[in-house]
Amino acid sequence: KQEVTQIPAALSVPEGENLVLNCSFTDSAIYNLQWFRQDPGKGLTSLLLIQSSQREQTSGRLNASLDKSSGRSTLYIAASQPGDSATYLCAGGRYNTDKLIFGTGTRLQVFP
Amino acid sequence: GAVVSQHPSRVICKSGTSVKIECRSLDFQATTMFWYRQFPKQSLMLMATSNEGSKATYEQGVEKDKFLINHASLTLSTLTVTSAHPEDSSFYICSARTGHQPQHFGDGTRLSIL
Numbered sequence: 159k160q161e162v163t164q165i166p167a168a169l170s171v172p173e174g175e176n177l178v179l180n181c182s183f184t185d186s187a188i189y190n191l192q193w194f195r196q197d198p199g200k201g202l203t204s205l206l207l208i209q210s211s212q213r214e215q216t217s218g219r220l221n222a223s224l225d226k227s228s229g230r231s232t233l234y235i236a237a238s239q240p241g242d243s244a245t246y247l248c249a250g251g252r253y254n255t256d257k258l259i260f261g262t263g264t265r266l267q268v269f270p
Numbered sequence: 271g272a273v274v275s276q277h278p279s280r281v282i283c284k285s286g287t288s289v290k291i292e293c294r295s296l297d298f299q300a301t302t303m304f305w306y307r308q309f310p311k312q313s314l315m316l317m318a319t320s321n322e323g324s325k326a327t328y329e330q331g332v333e334k335d336k337f338l339i340n341h342a343s344l345t346l347s348t349l350t351v352t353s354a355h356p357e358d359s360s361f362y363i364c365s366a367r368t369g370h371q372p373q374h375f376g377d378g379t380r381l382s383i384l
Contacts, residue, residue: 162313192372201276201363201377202314247313256302258373260313 161185162250162261170267177235179264181248184229188250188259191224191231196245196263205246206233238268273297274366276376284384285356291349291379293364299344300366304373305337308361320347354383 165180181191189210194202206215208224208231215222219236231248245265249258273296281289293303302321306314318334320326320341328334336358338350347366351358359382365373 194375199361199378199380201274202365202375204372204374207372249314256304256319257316258304260306260315262313265311 162188162248162259164246164248164261164264166264167262168265168267170269171238173239173268173270175238175268177238177266179233179235179246179248179266181231181233181261182229183231183250183259183261185250185252185259186229187252187254188229189226189253190251191222192249192251192258193220193222193231193233194247194249196247198245202247235266238266240268240270243267272374274300274364274374274376276364276379278379279377280380280382282382282384283354286353287383289351289354289381291351291362291364291381293347293349293366293376295345295366295368295374298366298368298374300347301344301368302366303341303347304365305339305347305349306363306365308363308378310361314363317349351381354381356383359383 162183192207193205206222221234224231245263247263248261275294277292305317308314317332318326318328320339326339341347363378365375367373
């Protein structure tokens, strides 16, 4: 049973488009949400962390929101570039544990 | 800051070999380290959590005698895959954190068992 799901699984767009990546979770114990980027064969780079008391975070062209009541988070990428091509993973942190629960990922390709 | 180094980045070895992977926090003391496994085109699955100086806590379905984890210092944890077989081939990623701060991830180790 997948507790954190991401839609779409894959996305291919021309550069310049604004993108929305979705993350949904069923576990009510998830209290914060983190977005990561993973390049092929590499580890994870943290992009944004939304704490339990926050609803959104912004960094440059990236904006992430969190709605715990509906179990959803959204990563918005403005003016996409070929360098944004990677897999994007969301991960939820659980109350009273050290664990991060990772989503299934969205593979993004931005072509020139 | 908050750099995590993982070594080696790639290992290719014969079936039956034991393989050790190191995870180091370079500029902070890691009270907790995590080991994940990632199969192709799948997400990261937590294998175990280790706190410095104590035994690792393994996730359900992960064999502790197969995947030996040692966290002997605040900057180093090792994962040893004992008697590795082709089904153990995967991408292994560690992460480290201090206290309840966010986890910082290594670059991963690609393990291929022939």
